[in-house]
Amino acid sequence: MAFVENIRPSSETLLASNAPKRPANMGQIIRWLLLFLGGVVMVMPIAYMLSTSLKWPHEVYNVNLIPEEPTLENYAYVLEDGRFYGWFVNSLIIATLTTVSNILFDSLVGYTLCKFRFPGRYIIFIAILSTLMIPTEMLVIPWYLMSQQFGWLNSYWGIMFPGMMTAFGTFLMKQFFETVPDDFIEAARIDGLNELQIWWTVAMPLVKPALAALAIFVFLGNWTAFIWPLIVTNSPDMYTLPVGLSSFGDEADVAWELIMTGAAISTIPTLIVFLIFQRFIIRGVVMAGLKG
Amino acid sequence: MATLTLRDLVKTYDKTEVLHGISLTVADGEFVVFVGPSGCGKSTTLRMIAGLEEVTGGTIDIGGRVVNNLEPKDRDIAMVFQNYAIYPHMSVRKNIGFGLRTAKLSRADKEKRLEEVAAILDMTDLLDRKPNQLSGGQRQRVAIGRAMVRDPAVFLFDEPLSNLDAQLRTQMRLEIKKLHQKVGNTIVFVTHDQVEAMTMADRIVIMKDGHIQQVGTPSEVYHTPANIFVARFIGAPSMNMLPAMASHGTVRLDTGTEIAMPGGADGAVTLGVRPDDLGVVAGVPLTRGRVTVREPLGPETLIYVDTGAGGEVIAKADGRTPPEVGAEVTLCADPANLHLFDPASGQALR
Structure with a gap:
């Protein structure tokens, strides 16, 4: 038997010896x-x-x-501090509304620039893109003066208005709408939909991955925004979370443990947003209805 | 159902005229196929009928109504696209039902209509699937279903079979033809495949460079082509063209062969003969040459024959005993099957 095993090694021996090294x-x-x-x-x-x-x-x-x-004392302190909830809610409202606004308006403008032919289309697109080159720090003063004149200081609208629509979002959506074949749009036109219905019913579902990416970018950007909310707000009840957290402590002593605790808690909504939207970031859905 | 009339239809892109005033009447319930090479204007014509391209000049009349300035949805047409254009995020049911969104029907009537169309297309079991769970042929059927559900006056098909493999294309060709026989709507079908055109059409419209070259039944365009372009475009392999001289009812080929052909042509002519009508057995001798290539097709073999001055011609030989490569053969044809063309204008001489 041993002789047989010698000339015919077991499968384990073979697998071990033939395993790719x-x-x-x-x-x-x-x-x-x-x-x-x-x-x-x-x-x-x-x-x-x-x-x-x-x-x-x-x-x-x-x-x-x-x-x-x-x-866990810091968590207990922060959560028991009534101000934290207010800042959290402010940030949530601002980030959510701004995200919804960007998804609607960036995609609407991107779609129009991509799928319609009209005079000045290219110039408008370049004009929108060129605003990307202006640093936020330079815009803060005009924004502040505008807010002051319109009475938007220390209000949600004042915090939100500069970011309700972004050049980056418009650019991103325009590029993604380029991947939507015109046949879909034309088929919907023949089926009797008006242009707004085509945008909402046909085009938007086909760019879900881009919308998800835009939603994540915009939500995170507004959730963590610091400079503009700091400037435009002047009462603690209108602070957003980053501005509020920075106010923990005083000039003599910064309470880093509380700031870090607040920051740790504040990452939870961003994680939730990412988990919700990242599943939509699946390429290829557009092609499924086209030639096989 | 309705007639479709195109009158002096012109299309211009940036001062470049791509359609030069085409006129055509498609009868109620007729299946008309536009065929031609890429860039001939067939798809542009179809898109103008659909309302997806503006009309530069002329009129489009559907069911006695000029539709030039009507939106696509108001023209009573439905279109099937080359890429199917079925919405990937919707089920088959929603895709087919999409065409009824704006229809003034009750929910029950819409559902009934959808079920009827699904039954006609044999898709009842697939209604809850998404497009990515369907084969190419099934996707094409969904696209046809979406068009059918609206019961339009005119169906427009823009090269709908060109993305399918050869076997599926043949199958879908048959299905569309059966469908037309069943529902009887007016159909305008665009293709670049002359076999599709020949097998499906009641009438074929052959286009080139924005002009209609010939309109006729498949038999007419095959047997009595209006010009050299039609003669060579319709039929595979293409018609052989041989230079010749005509005089007093006799045509003399460059190879010296003389054939008696009635007709008033005099001077240089082009003699056309289809490979199907050119053989090595019966008929009057037309030309001689050496076999360079054989293509066995089973029941018959295509032979490519180098005739020297006449160039290379294609003929048919018996499938079992075709001439060997290198063999000298005399190619014969029935004079009734020969075509004469004016070499300058390309027009047929009759």
């Missing part, structure tokens, strides 16, 4: 190493945020990642 690839190792370093760089601020939120005030300036005496 990849030679050590130095390029691959370097790539993994770079990816690992990149991952560390990305994750460390989040890890320190969570770590600091679990520390006592006297331990905040210790660089150790794992708190010596972990505590």
Whole structure:
């Protein structure tokens, strides 16, 4: 029997001996190493945020990642502080409304610039794009003067109006609408839909991945916006979360553990938004109705 | 159902005229196929009928009503696109029912109509599927269903079979023809495939460079082509063209062969003969040459014959005992099957 096994090795032996042995690839190792370093760089601020939120005030300036005496006291303090809820709700309202507004208006303008032929179309598109080159810091003063004149200071509208529609969003949507074949639009036209119905019923569902990406960008951008909300608001009850969190502490002492706790809590809605919309970011849906 | 009349239809893009005043009447319930090479204006004509392109000049009349300035939805037409254009985010039911969104029908009537169309197209079991769960042929049927459900006066088909594989194309060709026999609507069908045109059409409209070259039944355009373009475009392989001289009822080929042909032509002519009508057995000898290539088709074999001065011609030989490559053959034809054309204008001489 042993002789037979010697000349006919078992399947396990064969599998083990024939398993493909990849030679050590130095390029691959370097790539993994770079990816690992990149991952560390990305994750460390989040890890320190969570770590600091679990520390006592006297331990905040210790660089150790794992708190010596972990505590949830900061979370209890922040959540019991009535101001936090107000800021959270302000941020939620502003980010949500701005996201909805961008999805509607950016896509409407992008669709119009993409699918309609009219004089000045190209000039309008370039004019919209050129606003991308103007830094926010330069726009803040005109925005403030406008808000002052229209009575929008310290209001939701004042915080939201500069971001209700963006050049980047318009550009993104226009580019995505380019991928929607004209046949869909023309078929809907023959089926009796008006142009607004075609945009909403036919074109919008076909660019869901772009809408999801835009929603994530706009929501995150407005959720974390700091400079403009800081300037346009002047009472704590109108603060957004980033502005409110920065007010923890006083000139003599910044309460980093509370700021980090608030920041940690404030990441929850952004994670939810990402989880909701990322499933829509699936390419290829547009092509499913076309030639096989 | 309705007649469709095009009168002096002109289309211009940036001062470039692409349709030069075409006129045509499509009878009620007729199946007309526009055929021609790329850029001949057939799709532009169809899109103008649909209202997707503005009319530069002339009129389009559907059912006795000039529709030039009407929106596509008000023209009582339905169109099937080359790329199907069925909405990927909607089920088959919603896709087919989409054409009824603006129809003034009750929900029950819309549902009934949808079920009827699904039954005609044999798609009842597929109504709840999404387009990405369908084969190419099934997607094309959905596109046809969406057009059918509106019961339009005129159906417009823009190369609907060109994305299907050869087998499916043949099958769908038959299905569309059967469908036309069943519902009897007026159909305008655009294709670049002359086989599709020949097999489906009641009448074929052959176009080139924005002009109609000939309108006729498949038999007419095949057997009595109006010009060299039609003669070569219709039929595969293309008609052979041989240079010749005509004089007093006799045509003398460059190879020296003389054939008695009635007709008043005198001077240089082009003699056309279809490969189907040119063989090595019966008829008057037309030309001689050496076989260069054989293409066996089963019951018969195509032979390519180098005739020297007359160039290469294609003929048909028996499938079982075709001449060998390199063999000298005499190609014969029945004089009744020969065509004469004016070499300058390309027009047929009769």
